Structure formats: C-alpha cells, structure tokens
Amino acid sequence: MGTILTLAAKDLRRRAAAPGPVLLNLAIPLAIAGMLALAFGGGTGGGADPPPLKLVLVMLDEGPLSEFLSGASQNSQTAGRLEVLRAKDRQEGLARLREEEAAAMALFPEGFTRDLIEGRQAVFELVKNPSQSFMPLVAEQGAEVLSLYLTVGRRLLGDDAARLQGMLEGEGWSDTAGLALALASLYGRIQSADGMLFPPLIETGEPAGDPGEARGGFDFMSWMYPGMLMMGLLFLGAGQMRDLLMERQAGTLRRQLCAPVAAWQVVASKVLSAALVVGAAHVLLMGAGSAFFGVRWGSALPLALVSALIVAAVTGFCALLFALVRTERQGDAVSGIVIMVMSLMGGTFIPPQALPEAMRGMAYVTMNHWGHDALRELASGKGWAAVAAHAAALAAMAAAFILAGTLLLRRRHVRGAL
Amino acid sequence: MAGLDSSDRGDMTNARDAAPALQVSEVRYAYGKTKAVDGVSFDVRRGEIFGLLGPNGAGKTTTIALIGGLLSPASGSVLLFGRDVASGGSARARLGVVPQDVALYEELTGRENVRFFGRLYGLSGKPLDRATDEALGQVGLSDRARDRAGALSGGLKRRLNLAAALVHSPDLLLLDEPTVGIDPQARLRILDVVKAQASAGRAVLYTSHYLEEAEQICDRLAIVDHGRVLAVGTVAELRRLAGEGPVVQVRGEIEPPQAQELQQRVPGVHLLGSADGVHSFAAADAAACAALVRELFQGAARVEDLRVQEPTLQSLFLKLTGRELRD
Numbered sequence: 001m002g003t004i005l006t007l008a009a010k011d012l013r014r015r016a017a018a019p020g021p022v023l024l025n026l027a028i029p030l031a032i033a034g035m036l037a038l039a040f041g042g043g044t045g046g047g048a049d050p051p052p053l054k055l056v057l058v059m060l061d062e063g064p065l066s067e068f069l070s071g072a073s074q075n076s077q078t079a080g081r082l083e084v085l086r087a088k089d090r091q092e093g094l095a096r097l098r099e100e101e102a103a104a105m106a107l108f109p110e111g112f113t114r115d116l117i118e119g120r121q122a123v124f125e126l127v128k129n130p131s132q133s134f135m136p137l138v139a140e141q142g143a144e145v146l147s148l149y150l151t152v153g154r155r156l157l158g159d160d161a162a163r164l165q166g167m168l169e170g171e172g173w174s175d176t177a178g179l180a181l182a183l184a185s186l187y188g189r190i191q192s193a194d195g196m197l198f199p200p201l202i203e204t205g206e207p208a209g210d211p212g213e214a215r216g217g218f219d220f221m222s223w224m225y226p227g228m229l230m231m232g233l234l235f236l237g238a239g240q241m242r243d244l245l246m247e248r249q250a251g252t253l254r255r256q257l258c259a260p261v262a263a264w265q266v267v268a269s270k271v272l273s274a275a276l277v278v279g280a281a282h283v284l285l286m287g288a289g290s291a292f293f294g295v296r297w298g299s300a301l302p303l304a305l306v307s308a309l310i311v312a313a314v315t316g317f318c319a320l321l322f323a324l325v326r327t328e329r330q331g332d333a334v335s336g337i338v339i340m341v342m343s344l345m346g347g348t349f350i351p352p353q354a355l356p357e358a359m360r361g362m363a364y365v366t367m368n369h370w371g372h373d374a375l376r377e378l379a380s381g382k383g384w385a386a387v388a389a390h391a392a393a394l395a396a397m398a399a400a401f402i403l404a405g406t407l408l409l410r411r412r413h414v415r416g417a418l
Numbered sequence: 419m420a421g422l423d424s425s426d427r428g429d430m431t432n433a434r435d436a437a438p439a440l441q442v443s444e445v446r447y448a449y450g451k452t453k454a455v456d457g458v459s460f461d462v463r464r465g466e467i468f469g470l471l472g473p474n475g476a477g478k479t480t481t482i483a484l485i486g487g488l489l490s491p492a493s494g495s496v497l498l499f500g501r502d503v504a505s506g507g508s509a510r511a512r513l514g515v516v517p518q519d520v521a522l523y524e525e526l527t528g529r530e531n532v533r534f535f536g537r538l539y540g541l542s543g544k545p546l547d548r549a550t551d552e553a554l555g556q557v558g559l560s561d562r563a564r565d566r567a568g569a570l571s572g573g574l575k576r577r578l579n580l581a582a583a584l585v586h587s588p589d590l591l592l593l594d595e596p597t598v599g600i601d602p603q604a605r606l607r608i609l610d611v612v613k614a615q616a617s618a619g620r621a622v623l624y625t626s627h628y629l630e631e632a633e634q635i636c637d638r639l640a641i642v643d644h645g646r647v648l649a650v651g652t653v654a655e656l657r658r659l660a661g662e663g664p665v666v667q668v669r670g671e672i673e674p675p676q677a678q679e680l681q682q683r684v685p686g687v688h689l690l691g692s693a694d695g696v697h698s699f700a701a702a703d704a705a706a707c708a709a710l711v712r713e714l715f716q717g718a719a720r721v722e723d724l725r726v727q728e729p730t731l732q733s734l735f736l737k738l739t740g741r742e743l744r745d
Contacts, residue, residue, distance in 0.1 A: 257488055
C-alpha cells in the first residue's frame with residue numbers, strides 16, 4: 001500500500017505543480033453553465049423574473065375603453081411586467097420599433113371602442129419586432145388574451161353596453177339610478193355565468209411552506225448544472241488516466257518498473273490519484289454550482305453516496321477508455337467523442353424524452369444519465385428512495401469499469417511498457 | 419564468440435570480488451520475428467565497469483530491459499546477486515537503472531524527482547533526505563536541486579537522471595548510453611561519477627556506442643551486434659584480437675570481385691568486408707600492408723581514399739562484423 005500511496009502522491013504533487021490542465025477542465029463546465037444561465041436565466045427558486053415587455057402603444061381611439069387600457073398599463077402590478085411607450089401614429093410607432101425600442105407595437109384605431117360596444121367586429125393591430133425572438137411572442141400572447149377578455153366582457157354586458165357607453169361618454173355618471181340599474185343588470189348576468197366559471201377546476205398559486213425547501217417551480221440550473229458537472233468530471237478523468245500513457249511515452253513508467261514496484265501497483269496508484277482528483281473536482285464543482293448558480297444539492301448522506309459512486313464510475317470508465325486505445329493522441333480523440341456522445345444521449349443538454357423514440361433507451365446505458373439524474377433528483381429535494389436505482393446502476397458500472405480498466409491497463413500499457 | 423583466457427586479466431581485476439553481481443546466461447528475446455537478443459552471456463563483477471559496446475539496434479537496450487525485469491527472457495537466465503530477476507522485486511531493489519532517454523518528471527524539482535525514486539526503493543525520513551543530498555551532490559546538482567527538472571539543460575537533466583538512480587546506493591548500476599547528446603563537460607562529469615561508483619565497490623554495466631568512452635572507463639567489454647556477443651575481454655585483450663597488423667580501408671571504384679582478387683593476390687592480406695563502397699583489409703604486418711597499397715595503386719582500380727589504421731576496437735568490430743561501429 002505504501003508504494004501505491006507514494007506513486008499516487010507523486011501524481012498529486014505533479015498536478016499541484018502544474019495545475020493548468022485540471023483548472024481548464026474545471027473551468028469548461030462552469031463556463032458553459034454560466035453561458036446557459038445568462039441565456040435562459042439564473043437558477044434560483046423557480047427562475048428569475050423575465051424582463052418587462054416593451055410595447056409601443058398607438059392609441060387613435062378616444063373611447064373610454066382605450067383610456068381604460070392606457071391606464072391599466074400604468075398601475076403598480078403591471079408596471080414591472082409591461083413598459084408602455086406612447087406613439088402618436090403608426091409611422092412613429094414603426095419608427096420606434098425600427099430603433100429597437102420595443103418588442104411590439106399595438107395600434108388601436110379610431111372607433112375601436114364604439115365598434116366593440118356596438119357589437120361590430122373591432123380590430124386592433126399588433127406589429128411584432130422581427131429582430132427580436134422571445135418578447136414579441138409574449139406580446140402576441142398578451143394580445144390574444146386581451147382579445148379574449150374584451151370579447152367575453154362585451155358579451156357579458158349584452159344590451160347594457162350601449163347604455164353604459166352613453167353614461168361613460170356623457171353626463172351619465174350623475175344618473176345614479178340609471179347607473180345602479182345598469183350595474184344590477186350586469187351583476188345578474190355575471191351571476192348567471194357564475195355556475196360555469198366558479199369554482200375554477202384549475203388554480204394557480206404559490207406553494208405552501210418554507211420557500212427555501214423543495215421549491216415547486218422548475219429550476220433550470222438545478223436541472224442543467226448536474227449534467228455539466230458529469231461531463232466535466234468525465235473530461236477531467238480522461239485527462240488523469242491519459243497520464244499513464246504519457247508516463248509510458250516519457251519512459252518514467254519503465255523506470256518505475258525497474259524498481260521493486262509491481263505493474264498492478266502502478267495501475268492502482270494511477271486509478272487512485274485520478275479518483276482523488278476527480279473527487280476533489282466534484283466537490284469544487286458542486287460548491288461552484290451553489291455559489292454561482294444557486295443550485296441546492298439536497299440531503300447530505302444520499303449526496304455523499306451518489307457522489308462517491310459517480311467518482312468511482314467516472315474513474316473506472318476513463319481507465320477502461322484509455323486501456324482500449326494505443327496512444328495518448330488516440331485517447332484524446334476517442335475520449336472527446338465518446339464523452340460528448342454519452343452526454344448528448346444521456347440527457348446532459350436535453351431530456352432523453354425529447355430524443356427520437358429509438359434513441360431514448362440509450363440514455364440508460366450511459367453513466368451520465370444515472371449520475372446527473374441522481375443529482376437532479378437530490379437537488380429537487382428527493383431522498384434515498386429516489387436515487388436507489390441510480391446508486392445501484394452507478395455501483396455496477398463503477399465495479400465493472402474499474403475491474404476491466406485496471407486489468408486491461410496492466411496488460412496493454414504497463415506490462416508492455418517497452 | 420571470441421574469448422580470452424582469464425589468466426590474461428589484470429591484477430586489479432583479479433583482486434576484486436570474484437562473485438558476480440550479474441550473471442546473464444544464454445538469454446534470448448525476440449520482438450515478433452526479430453531476434454533482439456540471441457543467446458547473450460556475460461557476467462559483471464563487483465567493483466567492475468563492464469561495457470556493452472555495439473551500434474544502435476545491437477540489442478543493448480533490450481538486454482538492459484531483461485536485466486531490469488521489464489522483459490522476461492524467452493530462454494536463459496538473468497541472476498542478480500545470485501537471484502533470478504524474474505523472482506520478484508527484492509533482487510531489483512539492489513539495482514539502479516539509468517535509462518537511455520531522460521526519464522524524469524518535468525513538473526517536479528530535481529530534489530522531488532530524486533526523493534520520489536528514493537521512496538520507491540523504501541527510503542523515507544532522514545535517511546531519504548541524506549541520500550537525496552548525497553546523490554545530488556555526487557552529480558553536482560546541489561545548487562540546482564530546487565529547479566524544476568523541465569527547466570534544466572540537457573546535460574543537467576542527464577546528471578539528474580543519474581542521481582535518481584544513485585539515491586538508494588544500488589549494488590549494481592545499469593547505465594544505458596547515459597551520455598548521448600550532451601556536451602563534453604557534462605560527459606566527463608558523468609564518467610567521473612560512474613568511475614567513483616565502481617571504486618566504491620559497485621558493479622556497473624555500461625552500454626555505449628562511443629568507442630573512446632568505452633575504452634576510457636570500462637574494465638571489460640562485450641562487443642555486441644544483432645543481439646549476439648561477438649567478443650568479451652579487457653580493452654587490451656580485445657585489441658589483441660583485432661590482430662597485430664594494420665587495417666587498410668579503401669574507397670574507390672573497386673568492385674567486390676576485384677577486392678576478392680586483391681586478397682588472393684597479396685599474401686598476408688585478408689578482406690574484412692565491403693560496405694558503402696569501402697573495402698576493409700586486415701594486413702598481417704607492415705610488409706603486407708605496403709604490398710596491398712602498391713597493388714592498389716598499380717592496378718586498374720581507381721582509389722579515391724585510403725586509410726591505414728592501427729588495430730583498435732573499431733577495427734576489431736570491423737573484423738568481427740565487416741562494418742564500422744557507427745553503422
């Protein structure tokens with residue numbers, strides 16, 4: 001054991017003396033995760049607030065409904081979601097769109113309110129900014145919702161619509177009896193619809209309980225980051241096992257074997273040092289995930305077990321990978337391809353369910369799937385039961401890979417070191 | 419294989435411990451169909467520098483690998499201090515190996531490299547510190563011990579390569595062409611260290627394809643080619659094997675049949691070999707040499723270059739193989 005520790009300590013000292021490659025392997029998953037966080041929003045508790053929708057409003061209609069819509073955009077609830085920029089006519093509105101000031105332009109033509117109240121087809125225009133991708137779609141959805149609400153509201157008003165319009169445009173506000181009559185009529189209509197509308201079958205709302213615990217919303221980074229972590233560990237593990245072939249090339253392997261050192265001790269030490277580096281990287285990447293992306297890793301004990309199994313499986317897989325190649329250059333090329341394919345198939349970037357049906361089953365033969373899926377389960381607040389199958393799969397993979405990897409490495413690269 | 423009577427060996431050799439540190443007996447090894455070592459036998463005694471002299475590809479490095487336990491012989495045996503090298507690590511613990519290529523960790527300092535190899539041989543604590551200082555001091559690297567190995571010059575790396583093999587005070591030192599590609603000053607330093615090791619009673623097996631170097635430091639030599647030992651003996655003994663007369667090398671427009679004809683026509687002249695347009699003749703004495711030269715210039719052959727050499731290891735190698743050592 002002393003010899004194995006001496007050999008492994010030598011490798012760790014070499015990593016500490018020249019940490020560049022290890023740091024690079026750590027930085028890559030962090031950089032990718034960072035870019036994804038910037039693109040899709042950070043990852044704390046159900047996602048960050050989206051930016052407000054910037055809308056150019058061209059209000060050519062002077063009816064009360066238009067005033068109501070203009071005023072609604074100014075209240076405190078919508079202020080954070082909607083930023084309205086006024087334009088006096090269509091040309092000015094389009095110019096503001098061209099200047100990238102807004103995601104869309106809504107134009108309410110003259111007579112919009114009158115047409116609506118009098119039961120004619122009322123048309124308003126929405127022009128989406130073609131140079132933007134996401135927010136114009138939000139504006140379109142908003143316009144559809146507005147159309148629906150106005151249509152339903154108009155139908156609820158029924159014959160009272162004309163009376164209400166007269167009151168709103170003229171001096172009708174002082175006719176309290178008329179107003180009360182109209183409101184009573186409206187109330188009756190709403191009451192008659194009550195049975196259909198209430199209680200709603202589906203409700204939305206904030207989950208009960210401690211907001212820090214088991215968040216109900218989808219946390220993008222808690223889903224994405226474990227995949228990045230697994231991929232980063234695989235690349236790092238490959239770099240560590242590559243070292244055996246480098247030592248063979250440099251002649252230091254032959255020199256070790258001239259000493260009273262057995263081939264199996266050399267292989268065992270290399271696997272041990274690789275596992276230690278991968279383990280340390282795993283801890284660092286988890287810490288970075290928490291610090292930079294707000295990822296919560298869940299219960300400590302299941303996490304420790306899953307992490308240890310991930311480290312063992314990654315190390316064993318990389319040992320096997322480099323046992324099967326002839327040269328370090330071949331190993332670099334093959335490992336890069338294999339790890340990327342495994343990451344794609346295993347669901348690092350997209351859920352396996354999104355893959356073609358024929359490919360979905362492939363996820364289960366990749367270590368990535370079992371590793372990051374276990375971490376995702378734990379990050380979502382689940383415990384032992386949720387990761388038992390993952391742990392079993394990882395343990396089986398770790399045992400098989402380490403056994404096959406060390407035996408093959410010993411036979412192909414250490415005993416044949418000349 | 420040419421050999422000599424042991425009674426011819428010098429007094430100093432006789433005084434040394436007769437028990438061999440290394441016994442290589444009829445060892446054979448092949449890479450596929452290529453015979454790398456083909457029935458090699460020799461022994462190395464304590465306090466002796468034994469040289470394996472031969473061109474690149476002669477089988478020297480494979481022989482070292484067989485002795486170091488990196489390869490297992492197809493047949494024959496390698497005994498280190500009476501124990502079969504294949505029996506395990508304990509025999510190898512008395513061995514120090516300086517590989518042909520510098521085999522060090524460039525990220526680590528010189529001191530860390532030496533300490534690491536010391537640990538592999540079971541040293542630790544203060545004995546390891548002391549042995550590391552001694553090894554670095556022996557090769558003159560005490561003041562560069564904190565520099566990274568990768569930052570050292572080629573000559574200094576060679577010296578560090580040697581220090582890493584000396585740290586555990588091995589009883590048998592295997593040096594595989596340790597002076598390849600370094601400046602004369604560094605070479606002298608390494609040769610001094612090797613001689614000091616032998617003076618301290620250690621056995622040294624030294625491979626080289628530099629004749630002068632082998633002549634300078636080796637007590638005994640084996641000339642090897644194509645995996646076979648062609649001759650073994652002290653430098654003086656081997657020179658005698660080359661013959662008393664000079665060796666004549668001729669370059670020119672001489673066809674091999676003409677060279678054969680010369681051999682038959684001039685008494686006391688023997689054609690050693692022909693390669694790359696150079697024909698080598700061994701002359702029995704000065705008169706035979708003069709007759710050969712006369713015949714060459716009087717004949718139809720056009721001579722471009724002619725050299726007459728006293729018998730040397732080079733001429734012995736030529737005599738034994740028909741080609742020069744640098745081939």
